[in-house]
Amino acid sequence: MKIYAAKDYSDLSRKAANLISAQIIMKPDAVLGLATGSTPVGAYKQLIAWYEEGDLDFSRIRSVNLDEYKGLSGEHDQSYRYFMNHNLFNHVNIRKEDTNVPNGLAEDAEAECVRYNGVIAAMGGIDLQLLGIGGNGHIGFNEPSSVFEKGTHVVTLTEETRQSNARFFASIDEVPTHALTMGVGNIMSARKILLLASGEAKAKAVY
Ligand code: PGA
Numbered sequence: 001m002k003i004y005a006a007k008d009y010s011d012l013s014r015k016a017a018n019l020i021s022a023q024i025i026m027k028p029d030a031v032l033g034l035a036t037g038s039t040p041v042g043a044y045k046q047l048i049a050w051y052e053e054g055d056l057d058f059s060r061i062r063s064v065n066l067d068e069y070k071g072l073s074g075e076h077d078q079s080y081r082y083f084m085n086h087n088l089f090n091h092v093n094i095r096k097e098d099t100n101v102p103n104g105l106a107e108d109a110e111a112e113c114v115r116y117n118g119v120i121a122a123m124g125g126i127d128l129q130l131l132g133i134g135g136n137g138h139i140g141f142n143e144p145s146s147v148f149e150k151g152t153h154v155v156t157l158t159e160e161t162r163q164s165n166a167r168f169f170a171s172i173d174e175v176p177t178h179a180l181t182m183g184v185g186n187i188m189s190a191r192k193i194l195l196l197a198s199g200e201a202k203a204k205a206v207y
Pocket of ligand 1 (some may be wrong): 040
């Protein structure tokens with residue numbers, strides 16, 4: 001494991017974008033595992049800027065996202081599909097059909113999790129998985145625990161996580177109660193992992 005210290009958020013974002021772009025340049029058809037949340041936004045902005053300058057090509061890149069709220073459609077402005085479209089996919093030349101986010105509206109969420117594991121396997125696994133981390137240490141929607149699910153699964157969100165995400169919704173009642181998330185096994189099978197943490201609120205989790 002390598003730890004890169006960054007002097008501030010913009011330095012962190014640039015360093016992260018550098019590592020992601022190295023992956024894209026070394027393997028133009030790489031599978032990127034992507035994350036939502038406020039932390040990776042700066043890195044996505046930097047990648048978009050480098051794409052616009054002609055330094056990056058996403059045309060053969062494929063992606064799988066970590067998680068999605070259960071019950072939200074991709075058009076809902078708090079869904080993670082919406083986040084990815086607006087913070088990255090709409091601004092680069094990735095083919096939308098090569099981007100994957102769990103379907104929050106799947107009638108059978110368990111079957112959707114099985115399908116999602118199959119999507120990751122069919123792509124040959126993840127080359128570089130980008131991660132944020134929750135203040136309590138959660139990764140994706142995998143909350144701290146002594147036992148972890150390996151594969152993609154449905155989780156009941158903790159009150160702490162719902163409260164912390166309530167700022168993005170009109171009220172706490174609108175925050176979904178469940179989500180579909182990759183498991184720790186999916187994440188740990190990635191060939192490389194890049195975990196970003198910024199700010200004092202993450203210090204304890206990183207420690
Ligand atoms: P953040 O969320 O990037 O918005 O801090 C990270 C997380 O909760 O996984």
